[in-house]
Amino acid sequence: MTGGPARTADDAGPAGPVLEVSGLDVHYGPRHRRRPALRGVCLSVAPGETVGLIGETGSGKSTLARTVLGLVRASAGSVVVGGEDVTRHGPRQWRALRRRGVVQYVFQDPLRSLDPDLTVEDSLTEPLLLQGVPREEAAERARAFLPRVRLHEELLARLPGELSGGQRQRVAVARALVTGPRLVILDEPVSALDAATRVQILEILKELRASGTALVFISHDLGSVAGVSDRVAVLHQGELVETGTTHDVVNHPRHPYTRLLIGSAPTLYSAPADRAEREALRALLRT
Numbered sequence: 001m002t003g004g005p006a007r008t009a010d011d012a013g014p015a016g017p018v019l020e021v022s023g024l025d026v027h028y029g030p031r032h033r034r035r036p037a038l039r040g041v042c043l044s045v046a047p048g049e050t051v052g053l054i055g056e057t058g059s060g061k062s063t064l065a066r067t068v069l070g071l072v073r074a075s076a077g078s079v080v081v082g083g084e085d086v087t088r089h090g091p092r093q094w095r096a097l098r099r100r101g102v103v104q105y106v107f108q109d110p111l112r113s114l115d116p117d118l119t120v121e122d123s124l125t126e127p128l129l130l131q132g133v134p135r136e137e138a139a140e141r142a143r144a145f146l147p148r149v150r151l152h153e154e155l156l157a158r159l160p161g162e163l164s165g166g167q168r169q170r171v172a173v174a175r176a177l178v179t180g181p182r183l184v185i186l187d188e189p190v191s192a193l194d195a196a197t198r199v200q201i202l203e204i205l206k207e208l209r210a211s212g213t214a215l216v217f218i219s220h221d222l223g224s225v226a227g228v229s230d231r232v233a234v235l236h237q238g239e240l241v242e243t244g245t246t247h248d249v250v251n252h253p254r255h256p257y258t259r260l261l262i263g264s265a266p267t268l269y270s271a272p273a274d275r276a277e278r279e280a281l282r283a284l285l286r287t
């Protein structure tokens with residue numbers, strides 16, 4: 001970020017975007033074999049908004065999530081989280097940001113989001129304790145959050161390994177949201193779940209939208225994000241090719257790749273669902 005006094009995540013006004021990604025380039029590999037994973041990505045997320053980020057495998061979705069979480073370095077452009085430019089943050093600054101609970105995350109595999117040695121209760125109270133909430137109040141707030149993710153109190157004493165996949169993911173969602181962060185990045189949170197559990201988690205996410213936390217919901221499947229998201233952003237080969245309200249993107253997709261994605265989504269109505277047109281769109285994308 002250039003110019004103006006340095007701002008921190010705590011003094012950012014509530015009206016400003018909670019996430020502002022501008023002209024983001026990310027490369028992987030050694031200098032002589034650098035390959036671009038993201039090119040010129042711009043994405044803005046307002047407080048309390050849910051944005052679905054979709055794209056097929058290898059399009060750069062996880063790279064974008066990991067860059068926003070400070071796990072991957074940007075080669076160019078900027079990432080501003082809660083008003084704080086985090087693009088050049090080092091590990092120590094990131095630790096401080098995570099400690100303040102400005103941004104949280106949920107990964108596809110809940111075992112990656114949860115410490116296998118912490119009980120459900122400890123997993124839920126830990127982020128609150130890190131923020132300085134007294135232990136008793138933290139335990140109370142963790143307990144009070146359980147109904148919002150449809151978990152029963154009797155699970156509080158269990159370790160992640162003693163839960164079903166769906167229960168684990170609900171704990172991961174609760175852990176990410178219990179502190180009321182400004183922004184939560186969910187990277188394929190339902191992809192590893194069976195159909196019934198997927199629907200349950202999607203319903204929970206839909207209800208949690210009212211909490212005021214902004215969600216970036218990443219998926220290769222437009223059908224999963226469409227029911228939950230206010231807006232949808234479409235990544236194709238490292239570039240954001242389309243962004244719009246979910247209604248507009250689903251009903252009037254402008255980019256051929258978006259039309260292809262919609263045509264491939266079995267649960268969505270779409271004009272180009274016809275195989276011949278899909279093939280024509282595929283050919284267009286290859287040129």
Ligand SMILES: Nc1ncnc2c1ncn2[C@@H]1O[C@H](COP(=O)(O)OP(=O)(O)OP(=O)(O)O)[C@@H](O)[C@H]1O
Nearest residue numbers: 028029037055056057058059060061062063064220
């Ligand atoms: N650590 C890494 N080192 C080198 N290349 C990587 C690394 N991580 C990802 N890539 C490459 O960057 C590109 C984008 O990968 P990314 O994982 O962001 O895609 P994605 O859309 O999340 O895919 P998926 O849906 O399969 O998770 C791919 O070409 C991938 O091979």
